[in-house]
Amino acid sequence: MLSPIVIFATNRGKCAIRGTQGIVAPHGMPLDLLDRLVIIRTVKYAKDDMLKIIKIRAKTEGLELDDG
Helix, strand or coil: CCCCCCCCCCCCCEEECCCCCCCEEECCCCHHHHCCCCCCCCCCCCHHHHHHHHHHHHHHHCCCCCCC
16 A cells, blocks of 8 residues: 655744644644654755766766766
């Protein structure tokens, strides 16, 4: 059985939940929903990591890249 995957992108911090009478919660989400989520923190790729990814992709596509 597959579980649904929903991606929320938010940096709202603690704020009012929309559609309520001013109830404040982390990320502006109801607590019962927040309790059922898995939060995975993401960060930007470093320059070296991006270069590795591009080289792997180019090799997969059969492209030749120079250092420039």
